[in-house]
Amino acid sequence: MISRVIAEKTAAFELREALRPLYRRFSAQRTISLGKLGVLTRLTELGRMTASMLAASEKISPQAVMIAVRELEEQGLVTRERDHEDRRRVWITITEAGRERHTIESMSGQDWLEITINEKLSSDEKDLLVSAIPLLLKLTKDAPVG
Numbered sequence: 001m002i003s004r005v006i007a008e009k010t011a012a013f014e015l016r017e018a019l020r021p022l023y024r025r026f027s028a029q030r031t032i033s034l035g036k037l038g039v040l041t042r043l044t045e046l047g048r049m050t051a052s053m054l055a056a057s058e059k060i061s062p063q064a065v066m067i068a069v070r071e072l073e074e075q076g077l078v079t080r081e082r083d084h085e086d087r088r089r090v091w092i093t094i095t096e097a098g099r100e101r102h103t104i105e106s107m108s109g110q111d112w113l114e115i116t117i118n119e120k121l122s123s124d125e126k127d128l129l130v131s132a133i134p135l136l137l138k139l140t141k142d143a144p145v146g
Contacts, residue, residue, distance in 0.1 A: 022113075025112060025113075026109035026113075027108075027109075028109070029108040030108050031105065032072075032101070032105055035058070035060065036068045036071065037102070037105050038058045039054055039065065039068050039069065039092075040072070040077065040078075040094060040098055040102040041102065041106070043078065043092065043094035044094055044098075044099060048091045048092060049091070050090060050091060051066050051069065051090065051092065072098065075097075076097050077095055077097055077098035078094055078098050079092070079093050079095055080092055117129070
């Protein structure tokens, strides 16, 4: 039992350590945080949303969303508009500049990764990597952030 726990912890540790340089490499070219990128992603995918809707979809606090939205608004990437029927509700909408920035930020590191995969991995290793993707997604599905 103890050896199994140690092996699981080792697997978790090794996975984290293997992913850390990839995360750094992707993040190196980003000019906005992952949290703000998440807000832009949701607005791109779902259209206008309220802060509470964004908070629920990103699994972060409404206060954190409002801070991110305020900064994105200052950069001209989103707009806020009061609902005409319910003045308490504020709709957040991505701007065209926000869509462009979302595309650029989302693709950060993509070229490097494609080149690196093709240069460093054999065909069998590429297949193995592709087969691991659903497992990695399963690890994060419905997982709390933070």
